[in-house]
């Protein structure tokens with residue numbers, strides 16, 4: 001248990017693609033998934049396929065770090081301002097079962113094929129769209145696609161899973177990734193909360209074993 005980095009997000013639960021704060025501003029969702037009123041903004045899609053995330057107002061969030069919400073691989077990078085998504089990154093889970101989308105970036109730090117860990121910075125918030133650095137209002141558009149069980153195709157997925165437009169309902173895609181190390185820690189903490197010390201020690205030993213294996217593989 002000598003790896004403090006592991007304790008920042010021990011159960012792997014980082015649902016947001018941004019930090020909690022940027023400067024003095026706290027993150028918020030300015031537009032949720034689904035049908036929306038686009039009056040006064042003719043270029044906005046009527047049926048919104050993701051979450052719009054901001055800090056403050058105007059360009060307050062320009063340059064805020066954008067973080068991968070799960071382990072995976074960079075599936076696509078479009079480092080140009082074209083299209084309604086502008087500069088974008090797509091990350092795909094190792095098993096190909098889902099993808100996450102990050103649009104309107106000002107800068108991109110990753111390349112196609114890069115291995116990505118949950119919480120890793122992949123770029124910065126911007127306003128790129130429609131062949132311009134300022135084609136959109138500054139914000140992060142964050143989307144999720146999951147492979148449909150019947151169609152076998154990637155389909156847009158509501159990040160709140162239809163549970164209601166509240167921040168606490170935003171899903172953590174890392175929970176869909178097979179992660180024995182994170183699970184062992186999570187189980188240990190649950191056992192501790194339940195006051196079951198034997199169970200906690202069992203999972204901590206499992207955690208240390210997996211951690212040793214992982215370090216030997218590097």
Ligand SMILES: [Zn+2]
Pocket residue numbers: 031048050051052140141142
């Ligand atoms: Zn959007």
